[in-house]
Amino acid sequence: RKEVEQDPGPFNVPEGATVAFNCTYSNSASQSFFWYRQDCRKEPKLLMSVYSSGNEDGRFTAQLNRASQYISLLIRDSKLSDSATYLCVVNAGSGAGSYQLTFGKGTKLSVIP
Amino acid sequence: EAGVAQSPRYKIIEKRQSVAFWCNPISGHATLYWYQQILGQGPKLLIQFQNNGVVDDSQLPKDRFSAERLKGVDSTLKIQPAKLEDSAVYLCASSLRLGGLAGAEQYFGPGTRLTVT
Numbered sequence: 241r242k243e244v245e246q247d248p249g250p251f252n253v254p255e256g257a258t259v260a261f262n263c264t265y266s267n268s269a270s271q272s273f274f275w276y277r278q279d280c281r282k283e284p285k286l287l288m289s290v291y292s293s294g295n296e297d298g299r300f301t302a303q304l305n306r307a308s309q310y311i312s313l314l315i316r317d318s319k320l321s322d323s324a325t326y327l328c329v330v331n332a333g334s335g336a337g338s339y340q341l342t343f344g345k346g347t348k349l350s351v352i353p
Numbered sequence: 354e355a356g357v358a359q360s361p362r363y364k365i366i367e368k369r370q371s372v373a374f375w376c377n378p379i380s381g382h383a384t385l386y387w388y389q390q391i392l393g394q395g396p397k398l399l400i401q402f403q404n405n406g407v408v409d410d411s412q413l414p415k416d417r418f419s420a421e422r423l424k425g426v427d428s429t430l431k432i433q434p435a436k437l438e439d440s441a442v443y444l445c446a447s448s449l450r451l452g453g454l455a456g457a458e459q460y461f462g463p464g465t466r467l468t469v470t
Binding site for chain 2: 244248282284331343344345
């Protein structure tokens with residue numbers, strides 16, 4: 241089983257649609273989780289951290305299910321500017337507070353006018 | 354605030370040649386990372402520095418890859434000799450420190466796109 245697994249997509253959705261991405265991870269000891277966004281031929285940028293209780297940032301909602309070892313990202317009211325690859329990231333660091341990020345392959349989203 | 358700087362942006366070499374990449378992190382960031390991103394995949398951590406010390410190099414192919422951060426600021430990553438499968442984007446990232454919320458947010462440079470022919 242791969243460490244961090246995502247559906248590569250592409251997800252082609254119309255503007256205004258709601259879209260959800262899931263990600264599964266294999267290391268049950270993983271302590272922290274993130275979603276990064278990567279535009280075509282650009283560097284990854286942190287979109288949001290994922291907290292145990294779930295968290296929301298504007299149109300974006302992230303949730304964590306530790307029992308099932310999956311993370312989700314929900315995007316409401318999709319904009320053309322949301323078109324990008326979304327990378328699920330898991331902290332595999334072994335020490336308290338240490339960070340060794342393991343990236344998934346990413347899910348490609350295309351928002352269509 | 355200036356971001357993470359990397360050079361060169363592009364490099365084309367033949368297999369068995371050597372190549373070096375340079376990274377200057379955000380001022381004040383103690384932790385520096387080198388990642389390899391092959392087309393269609395997520396970034397893969399190669400090595401992680403805290404100041405000028407190596408925290409984790411478990412995924413660095415040490416027979417051909419080396420990295421240093423001598424003064425705890427900028428860093429170089431070298432490949433010698435290069436293989437065809439080394440063709441990738443090499444990303445440098447930095448974070449304020451290793452742990453805590455500040456350690457979670459890594460700022461990436463634009464990367465160096467390496468093509469090995």
